[in-house]
Amino acid sequence: MSDIIKAPDHILEAGPFIYADILDFKNLQEIVVNYRVDWIIHFSALLSAIGEQNVPLAMRVNIEGLHNILELANQYKLKLFVPSTIGAFGPDSPRDPTPDLTIQRPRTIYGVAKVHAELLGEYYNQRFGLDFRSLRFPGVISSDTNPGGGTTDYAVAIFHEALKTGRYQCYLEPDTMLPMMYITDCLRSISEYMELPAEKLKMRTYNIHAMSFTPRILAEIVKRFVPEFEMTYKPDSRQKIADTWPMRFDDSRARADWGWHHEYDVERLCQVMFDALWPQYRPGKQRTKPVSKQ
Numbered sequence: 141m142s143d144i145i146k147a148p149d150h151i152l153e154a155g156p157f158i159y160a161d162i163l164d165f166k167n168l169q170e171i172v173v174n175y176r177v178d179w180i181i182h183f184s185a186l187l188s189a190i191g192e193q194n195v196p197l198a199m200r201v202n203i204e205g206l207h208n209i210l211e212l213a214n215q216y217k218l219k220l221f222v223p224s225t226i227g228a229f230g231p232d233s234p235r236d237p238t239p240d241l242t243i244q245r246p247r248t249i250y251g252v253a254k255v256h257a258e259l260l261g262e263y264y265n266q267r268f269g270l271d272f273r274s275l276r277f278p279g280v281i282s283s284d285t286n287p288g289g290g291t292t293d294y295a296v297a298i299f300h301e302a303l304k305t306g307r308y309q310c311y312l313e314p315d316t317m318l319p320m321m322y323i324t325d326c327l328r329s330i331s332e333y334m335e336l337p338a339e340k341l342k343m344r345t346y347n348i349h350a351m352s353f354t355p356r357i358l359a360e361i362v363k364r365f366v367p368e369f370e371m372t373y374k375p376d377s378r379q380k381i382a383d384t385w386p387m388r389f390d391d392s393r394a395r396a397d398w399g400w401h402h403e404y405d406v407e408r409l410c411q412v413m414f415d416a417l418w419p420q421y422r423p424g425k426q427r428t429k430p431v432s433k434q
């Protein structure tokens with residue numbers, strides 16, 4: 141693993157961790173040679189909301205950085221994974237559901253850079269035989285990282301705030317439907333997809349889906365675990381982004397071509413998030429049993 145920021149202890153304990161700046165091509169070459177790298181999982185990016193706050197930096201990291209990674213992978217014949225996103229679609233795309241192949245005219249620098257990455261990766265695949273693979277992820281939810289400045293961050297923050305303060309002010313309107321996925325499904329999708337023999341792949345960029353919900357739906361389920369929980373709504377600039385994004389992903393091609401399936405729906409997601417976060421915020425306090433659905 142690598143980053144330009146320091147890793148927390150649990151990452152350092154899990155395996156090698158080094159500094160790597162994707163804008164420094166020579167540094168990347170050294171790492172590939174010194175560590176005999178054969179695959180790259182290229183996660184570095186500025187996410188949607190953060191990208192809008194610093195467009196020049198997002199252009200550098202998300203576009204120039206991707207150029208470096210593609211060139212590196214091509215030069216050393218590495219297998220390359222680049223995640224894409226629901227943010228690669230825009231207001232002209234069909235939103236419910238959004239198919240793999242359709243109009244993509246995103247309105248954020250993040251989305252524009254992701255469409256650029258998809259197209260360039262597919263071009264390198266056809267032109268040079270680079271083993272480029274991409275999956276378009278919904279909002280990814282996890283208990284061990286802090287939200288990274290994306291438009292779907294509320295679906296992580298809500299769990300922390302419910303346990304910490306019993307309330308959360310949501311920056312999206314209550315009925316904003318977006319696709320989401322639990323981190324375990326997300327990571328499993330990457331390893332299964334990367335292990336596939338190339339002949340199985342009919343495309344190089346697939347949508348994958350797990351669940352779709354609105355802030356109102358999520359808040360209702362959170363309330364079953366934390367009965368005193370209250371959600372208020374104060375939409376900000378992220379609402380405008382969410383309004384142009386898919387509400388549901390059509391991932392039928394991933395399911396048909398290589399057997400993609402999700403294991404976490406919204407109920408199971410809430411269960412695992414509270415299992416993980418309860419001891420952190422309410423140590424020693426008996427966990428309330430979730431009230432069942434009426």
Ligand SMILES: NC(=O)c1ccc[n+]([C@@H]2O[C@H](COP(=O)([O-])OP(=O)(O)OC[C@H]3O[C@@H](n4cnc5c(N)ncnc54)[C@H](O)[C@@H]3O)[C@@H](O)[C@H]2O)c1
Pocket residue numbers: 143144145160161162163182183184185186187201205223224225226276277278279280281287288289290292
């Ligand atoms: N989080 C989601 O919901 C989601 C959904 C779809 C796709 N994705 C994609 O998954 C990837 C990871 O997302 P995340 O949520 O972990 O984002 P994140 O913001 O948590 O992580 C991005 C990392 O990139 C690093 N970075 C920034 N500039 C760099 C540079 N010059 N060199 C090297 N590293 C640099 C940052 O330090 C940060 O740790 C991104 O490509 C994102 O587009 C995320």
